Amino acid sequence: MPEPSISYVNESAILLSFGAPGQAGEAAQPDQSLQIRICQLAQALRGAPGSAQMLLEVVPGPGNLLLVMQREVIAEQVLQQAEALWLDLEQTRETPALIEIPVCYGGKGGPDLPQLSRHTGLDVNDIIDRHCAPEYLVQCLGFMAGFAYLGGLDPSLAIARKKTPAARIPAGSVAIGGLYTGIYPSATPGGWHIIGQTRSRLFDPLASPPCLLRPGDRLRFVAVETLS
Structure with missing residues (x-):
C-alpha cells in the first residue's frame, strides 16, 4: 500500500492523499483494495477511543481521507493515531458485505x-x-x-x-x-x-x-x- 502525502487544508483539517484521482467521475479511479482500506481506516478512526475529543469529521474520498480536527487538537496526535490504525488494518482486513x-x-x-x-x-x-x-x-x-x-x-x-x-x-x-x-x-x-x-x-x-x-x-x- 502506498504511503499517503499529507497536506493541511486549513488550520484544523488534514488531507491524506494516496493518489491523484481528481474529481469523481472525471479521472482514473483508485485501486479497489486501496479504497476499501481507506474506508476501513475512516471507520476505525471514528470508533477509536477518544475520537470524539479529537475529530469532528472523517470523510473518505476517491484515493484520499479528510480529517477535520476539533479546535486546539495537535495534528501530530491525529496523524500518529491514523498511522497506527492504518498499520493494524494490514493484519485485520475484512471483506465488506x-x-x-x-x-x-x-x-x-x-x-x-x-x-x-x-x-x-x-x-x-x-x-x-x-x-x-x-x-x-x-x-x-x-x-x-x-x-x-x-x-x-x-x-x-x-x-x-x-x-x-x-x-x-x-x-x-x-x-x-x-x-x-x-x-x-x-x-x-x-x-x-x-x-x-x-x-x-x-x-x-x-x-x-x-x-x-x-x-x-x-x-x-x-x-x-x-x-x-
Missing part, C-alpha cells in the same frame, strides 16, 4: 439507455449485462444525502455527463456519469445518464443509519423485468 440492488432497465425509468447504446455502439442487452457484471465499491458519498459514487464500472460504458442537466430526476434512478455509476436517492436536478430505476430506498432520514450505502460497501446490480 455484498448488497444487491434490483434494477428495471430502460423504458420510462431508463430514458437515456438508447443514447448510451448509440454512444458506445453496444446493444442495449449487452449494456445491461455489462452494468450488472461487476462488484462495485462505494468509494464515497457526496452531491446529496445518500448518493454513492460507485467505482468499478466497465470502461466501455463510460459517458461524459450531460451538457444540459435534467431539471428533475426521480428518486431511485440508476445512472452513469463519466467512469462512475450511481443511484439518485431523492428527486433532484442532475446531469448523469439515466439507464434504469430501482425501488431500493437509498436515504431515509428517519432510519438508523439513514443511508443504505456506506463508503467501503460492495454492490451488485440485478436486472429485473418489473419492480414490485
